[in-house]
Amino acid sequence: MAKDRILIIDDDQQICKILRDYFNYEEFEVFVAHDGQDGLEKIKELAPDIIILDLMLPEKNGLDICRELKPHNQIPIIILSAKNRENDRIKGLELGADDYVTKPFSPREVVLRTKNLLRRINREDNKEELEFAGLIINREQRMVKVKGEEISLAPKEFDLLWQLASSPKTVFSREKLLELVWDFDY
Template sequence: MSVGSARAGPRGSPTDGGLIRRSRWRAENVDARVLLVEDDPSIRETTAMGLRSVGHTVDAAADGPEGLQRFRAHRPDVVVLDVMLPRMSGLELCRTIRSESSVPVLMLTARSDTDDVVLGLEAGADDYIRKPFAMAELVARVGAALRRSQRTDASDRITLGDVTIDPVGFTVTRDGQEVALSNTEFRLLLELAQRPGQVFTRELLLERVWGYDYLGDSRLVDVAVQRLRAKIEPDPARPTTVVTIRGAGYKAVR
């Protein structure tokens, strides 16, 4: 059953018909602190229940200011927030959180407009989920975001021109100055940098960086590359470190 649909309401199944198996989930994932910001009481309750059913600790807020206060007080491992929030929009909340932290942010949206989705990604969100959504899908994406934030696959520093990547320290510098990247931006840069010169299709990057089947939605990759370039390229309009291969994808250049 879907969460956020008229049929689901407060009766939406947080375990999605048994698709979530607690023992398997806990064997593969570390229990995490999740901040959930959702103004609809029934969706908030159902979603929180579903996340708790797989072992996560959930701190729930009903509007933007309350969500920001709880974020600063508790420093969660991942944030799930609705785009349409009272008193402070989800986009504004996401921008504020991103300015203070690289914590993974997943946005929930009932809108189907492509521009609205892109605005969320440009605000700093790592992922978005359309309402109504299956609880199993949200749990899977939260897990993927957590694994991305906790794991690196290399130990040696990598240099791309004036950009240096430290996989162990989880840091990036340009001309000796540290660059603040989100977890997704860091994973994207690291994936490309580990194989300089190799062309990565958008589909391959979705699989390797996001770790989930996003049904070919390449906007996640394009917006993440755009945000990354704004931080590491001297001239983002004429990139020299992460370049586009027309009709194919992206590659890193030493």
């Protein structure tokens, strides 16, 4: 089974090292970016399963990253920030963050919040049927209907369609699709 991929975007290298160690111990695949622009590029390149995001970053701040990502993407985001005032937390959550943790923090708590968020999202992803305008995809029966007419797909074609349709606002890299659909490990 593929490991969950986590991207930590924080300019504090010590925090990144601590979190990397904790997430590696929990068998996550961990990637790090130390500025907002590099973080955005890695999001597009890696298609992580979850993002830990600092707000005060060089190049592009965390709120701008949330603003840019959330309309097009369903990758969960946990903000990790020294900004601990209520209006800062509310602003981050309004812009689409799924959780907000203030510094100083417990690395174990961040790992548990991450695991809980991924578990909740995975439960939601376990739907058996998806419906779009004129398109029905049933995972259990591996059946696809377009405007009421059943169409035949090869097994990998069905798997690819399901993967894309079940995450309609997520952009996947070629490598991520190969990993998810063909079980290639990069």
